[in-house]
Amino acid sequence: MDFEALFKQFLSGDVAQQASILRSLVIFLPELVLSGSIVLMLAARLVSLDRIIPTHWFALLGAMASFVIVLFQFWQFGQAQTAPVEVFTGLAIHDEFSIFFRGFLTFFLVFVIALTVLTGIPDDEDAPDFYSLLSGAVVGMMLMSSANHLLMLFIGIEMASVPSYAMTGFLKGKRRSSEAALKFVVYGAGAAGVMLFGISLLTGILGTAQFSELAPRFQAVFANHAGMQDPATRCVVLALLMITVGFAFKLSLVPFHFWCPDAFQGAPAEVGGFLSVGSKAAAFALLVRLTTSLAGDGTGALSQLSLSSGLALGLIAIVTTTFGNLAAYSQKNIKRMLAYSTIAHAGYMLMAVSALLVLQSVQSDLVFQGNHQQNGPRAMEGLLYYLCVYLFMNLGAFAIVALIRNQTFSEEIDDYKGLAQQVPVLAICMAICMFSLVGIPPLGGFYGKAFIFASVYEATNVHWFMWVVLATGGLNTVISLFYYLRVAKTMCIDARPADAAPVTLAASSSPALYVMLVSGMVVFLGIIIDPLSKVALHAAHALF
Amino acid sequence: MGEVGLNAYLTVGAVLFVCGVVCMATKRNGIGVLMGVELVLNGANVNFVAFSRFTSLGLDGQTIALFVIVLAAAEAAVALAIALNFYNNHLTIDVDRGNELQG
Numbered sequence: 001m002d003f004e005a006l007f008k009q010f011l012s013g014d015v016a017q018q019a020s021i022l023r024s025l026v027i028f029l030p031e032l033v034l035s036g037s038i039v040l041m042l043a044a045r046l047v048s049l050d051r052i053i054p055t056h057w058f059a060l061l062g063a064m065a066s067f068v069i070v071l072f073q074f075w076q077f078g079q080a081q082t083a084p085v086e087v088f089t090g091l092a093i094h095d096e097f098s099i100f101f102r103g104f105l106t107f108f109l110v111f112v113i114a115l116t117v118l119t120g121i122p123d124d125e126d127a128p129d130f131y132s133l134l135s136g137a138v139v140g141m142m143l144m145s146s147a148n149h150l151l152m153l154f155i156g157i158e159m160a161s162v163p164s165y166a167m168t169g170f171l172k173g174k175r176r177s178s179e180a181a182l183k184f185v186v187y188g189a190g191a192a193g194v195m196l197f198g199i200s201l202l203t204g205i206l207g208t209a210q211f212s213e214l215a216p217r218f219q220a221v222f223a224n225h226a227g228m229q230d231p232a233t234r235c236v237v238l239a240l241l242m243i244t245v246g247f248a249f250k251l252s253l254v255p256f257h258f259w260c261p262d263a264f265q266g267a268p269a270e271v272g273g274f275l276s277v278g279s280k281a282a283a284f285a286l287l288v289r290l291t292t293s294l295a296g297d298g299t300g301a302l303s304q305l306s307l308s309s310g311l312a313l314g315l316i317a318i319v320t321t322t323f324g325n326l327a328a329y330s331q332k333n334i335k336r337m338l339a340y341s342t343i344a345h346a347g348y349m350l351m352a353v354s355a356l357l358v359l360q361s362v363q364s365d366l367v368f369q370g371n372h373q374q375n376g377p378r379a380m381e382g383l384l385y386y387l388c389v390y391l392f393m394n395l396g397a398f399a400i401v402a403l404i405r406n407q408t409f410s411e412e413i414d415d416y417k418g419l420a421q422q423v424p425v426l427a428i429c430m431a432i433c434m435f436s437l438v439g440i441p442p443l444g445g446f447y448g449k450a451f452i453f454a455s456v457y458e459a460t461n462v463h464w465f466m467w468v469v470l471a472t473g474g475l476n477t478v479i480s481l482f483y484y485l486r487v488a489k490t491m492c493i494d495a496r497p498a499d500a501a502p503v504t505l506a507a508s509s510s511p512a513l514y515v516m517l518v519s520g521m522v523v524f525l526g527i528i529i530d531p532l533s534k535v536a537l538h539a540a541h542a543l544f
Numbered sequence: 545m546g547e548v549g550l551n552a553y554l555t556v557g558a559v560l561f562v563c564g565v566v567c568m569a570t571k572r573n574g575i576g577v578l579m580g581v582e583l584v585l586n587g588a589n590v591n592f593v594a595f596s597r598f599t600s601l602g603l604d605g606q607t608i609a610l611f612v613i614v615l616a617a618a619e620a621a622v623a624l625a626i627a628l629n630f631y632n633n634h635l636t637i638d639v640d641r642g643n644e645l646q647g
Contacts (some may be wrong), residue, residue, distance in 0.1 A: 151608045158615045162622050175633045181644040182630045185623045186577050186639060190568050192619070193596030196612060197561050200591035204554075207600035209608065262645040389599050 002285040015161025024087035030066035037062020038132040046130045048539030059131035067106035093148035100539035101145030101285045119402045137163035141282035150209040168267040173506040180266020187259040201239035215296025222301040250283035254320045264339035276342040310357030318472045321347030325479045352383035352452045355459040380540030382451030389444035396433040408501040418496030427491040429519040434484040444525030553594030560587030574637040
């Protein structure tokens with residue numbers, strides 16, 4: 001179909017087509033509401049309305065409204081049991097999985113905005129800029145989680161990345177902040193360029209950019225090609241490698257993790273918390289969507305593709321967790337330590353994706369068929385549960401760092417000595433978050449890890465390499481114990497030096513309540529697992 | 545004159561890509577690195593348009609190329625603002641001079 005025909009069709013106003021556009025817009029409502037709140041914020045400054053109503057109220061209301069709409073969509077989906085809907089002529093897809101992630105991201109946005117209000121990181125002058133960047137990044141992440149087309153994949157990643165660069169350098173006068181932003185933008189733009197070149201090769205060889213058609217086209221192209229001698233095979237492998245570079249950058253996987261510690265140390269702690277949870281979650285959603293649609297039904301050439309990419313991701317996961325944990329051990333700055341811990345956690349979550357792909361590769365095999373119906377969704381359930389717990393424990397840790405920074409102007413772990421004597425609330429909540437990051441029962445982090453390790457264990461039936469992944473995961477949990485507990489010990493057991501800056505925080509003040517709420521959720525998710533894991537499993541089933 | 549085939553276009557795209565990557569890897573000037581990124585993006589764009597002309601990709605390829613041009617402009621705007629901010633604080637845009645964050 002050429003352009004003229006398309007244009008005529010649009011003008012002639014095909015009723016069915018207009019109805020489908022209208023329906024897409026209704027489904028797209030959460031994103032539209034968020035974008036509307038951005039416009040409102042900027043317009044409010046134009047007429048000096050922000051001097052009467054603080055900008056964060058616009059941002060907060062927009063985020064809450066879009067979260068409520070996503071909840072309504074979830075309820076609607078549960079009522080009607082409808083099949084996944086392709087919106088905007090197949091560019092995006094609307095199913096339980098995308099609803100889950102959009103809900104996750106808008107919920108997270110509400111918490112981040114609340115945190116920035118409590119710590120006061122953007123002053124009144126900069127607030128419209130900051131909140132429009134924040135909401136804009138979340139719109140990009142929501143697009144990532146519902147992408148169904150390689151163009152959407154790239155747009156989503158860019159829309160999430162570009163505001164993140166600007167937010168990292170948000171403290172304009174600080175040398176470190178500007179250095180962090182420059183490193184982030186240089187690495188990020190480079191990775192995005194390489195990824196785009198990979199996408200161009202992949203679309204060219206397969207002749208489509210639609211996720212749902214990737215697997216059938218792959219089958220057709222490689223039906224009678226054999227091995228790596230074939231140029232088409234080599235080209236696809238190259239394209240997949242280049243796309244992996246882009247994902248590895250977003251997920252801060254080794255060897256594309258260099259930006260992460262620098263960006264987190266230079267950026268305000270609030271932005272660090274946002275990047276470590278939001279962009280990771282969205283990138284995992286996108287990675288899972290792309291890999292499951294590439295793996296398709298796992299027959300013939302697809303089985304080989306799925307198995308080898310699963311094992312490759314497993315290898316990356318091993319290196320990433322080990323590196324992250326070892327590097328975190330020697331850090332003195334708490335934000336840098338949390339950045340390395342973020343790298344390590346991305347590795348754990350990647351293990352779930354690796355297990356999923358390895359399990360997918362045998363789904364047409366009769367021996368495994370009985371188990372498969374459950375195992376694939378189980379691996380996904382683990383990933384989703386982990387992400388939810390990770391939201392609270394990481395946000396809690398970064399929030400505490402920000403609150404302490406506001407009083408002592410320091411982010412060195414040594415300056416946290418004996419804080420339990422002055423602010424027991426912060427010390428206890430930090431200890432909860434740290435224990436949960438290690439994965440000690442009965443906190444939420446334990447169940448996240450347990451679900452993921454269980455699905456890796458299932459995958460060991462398919463390939464021996466998954467034993468290595470499982471063993472590394474277990475070993476790393478032990479290594480991580482030392483540096484997480486060091487923070488807890490510094491805060492709770494050591495004595496406060498006499499010359500240290502005093503920290504005060506009333507237990508009933510709103511920052512204290514916020515921190516207690518977030519770390520309370522970590523404990524809650526460790527005790528009452530069923531509701532969330534059921535929702536996660538339900539969302540996971542949408543992909544299979 | 546014979547028709548110029550798909551391979552010729554892909555070669556141009558690949559050469560642009562390699563130039564861009566070499567530029568990103570060797571330049572110490574921040575603006576130079578960003579120019580390398582533009583080369584890589586445009587190499588990919590040549591690929592997209594060539595594939596849309598010669599393969600079953602169709603209109604998708606050209607649409608993607610248009611979107612990429614817009615995204616590249618947006619990214620360049622933010623990147624230049626960040627480079628300017630770096631210059632204001634460090635009085636240089638040499639990326640190697642950003643070495644305060646280590647550990």
